[in-house]
Amino acid sequence: MASPPPFMPPNLQRIIWLASFPKSGNTWVRTFLANYFLGQKREIGINALREFTLSDARFDFYQRAAQGRYPADADIETYMKIRAKTLPLIAGAREGTHFVKTHQVIDVIHGIPLIPPALTAAAIYIMRNPFDVAPSFSRHTGADLDTTIAMMTSRQNIVSSPTGLFEVLGRWDQHIDLWTSAPGLPRVTVRYEDLLADPKKGFRTIFDFLQVRIDQQQFKKTIRATSFESLRKQEDADGFIERPPGMEKFFHSGRAGGWREVLSDAQVTALHTAFEPALRKWYPELIGETAEIAGRAGA
Numbered sequence: 001m002a003s004p005p006p007f008m009p010p011n012l013q014r015i016i017w018l019a020s021f022p023k024s025g026n027t028w029v030r031t032f033l034a035n036y037f038l039g040q041k042r043e044i045g046i047n048a049l050r051e052f053t054l055s056d057a058r059f060d061f062y063q064r065a066a067q068g069r070y071p072a073d074a075d076i077e078t079y080m081k082i083r084a085k086t087l088p089l090i091a092g093a094r095e096g097t098h099f100v101k102t103h104q105v106i107d108v109i110h111g112i113p114l115i116p117p118a119l120t121a122a123a124i125y126i127m128r129n130p131f132d133v134a135p136s137f138s139r140h141t142g143a144d145l146d147t148t149i150a151m152m153t154s155r156q157n158i159v160s161s162p163t164g165l166f167e168v169l170g171r172w173d174q175h176i177d178l179w180t181s182a183p184g185l186p187r188v189t190v191r192y193e194d195l196l197a198d199p200k201k202g203f204r205t206i207f208d209f210l211q212v213r214i215d216q217q218q219f220k221k222t223i224r225a226t227s228f229e230s231l232r233k234q235e236d237a238d239g240f241i242e243r244p245p246g247m248e249k250f251f252h253s254g255r256a257g258g259w260r261e262v263l264s265d266a267q268v269t270a271l272h273t274a275f276e277p278a279l280r281k282w283y284p285e286l287i288g289e290t291a292e293i294a295g296r297a298g299a
Helices: 026-038 046-051 059-065 076-091 130-141 145-152 172-180 192-197 199-210 216-225 228-238 265-282 284-298
Strands: 015-020 098-102 120-127 158-160 166-168 187-191
Touching (some): 015 026, 076 166, 172 187, 187 192, 192 199, 199 216, 265 284
Parallel strands (some): 015 120
């Protein structure tokens, strides 16, 4: 089986970020890549993703960096100082380039970069329209929709965990802009909706970027093994170790356009108004419909 892509990393410049705003398809892409590269003999289940991809939210790495004394009550400054020691451990945890999941925005906090160029080889950036992100993110955090939309539209959107780790997300549009315009970053950008509509075409785009020659038989097998229905059945049977406490299902529906059945006109208006420039750039097919809803809500 082919190994992950042939970028040649100098020193610890090994991380290929699998980056996204939360609930944008990151887990699906990780599962696909894991099953393609490691799944020749067996399928890689959702609870075995650690065998293939790391995450920049792995608490065990922060504990190592803090010599076993990571403070559960850490503030963001303390987190950033320890993160600066943690990411080299993550980068060096595998030989050559390897994939690392992140939801962090590209930013500098307390003088420390969240995504250090010195450890970065490339990035795969996955986006999803904000109207579908909002209800999914709401289920993920347990917050109501209005609170979730307020978070998504705030530059101060920072999520903390009980272990004292932080995810600096910022606004949905800011997250996309900073990842897709970062100077000097080799990257490919894919929309969740396009992957869903045509997985063969969407994942080929990723593999072309990674300079990986596709094994057609394995590629077709992986598409079948990582369908949303397959992932949902796995969760129903065995649970999912990444599902937050209190969340009923991680793999809820996965379809595009479900927001039409969930969001109120006022909620659609809030998202449309906050993100209109980004929507025009990345989701022009939603502009007319959501503008009409916004106009109706304001009437």
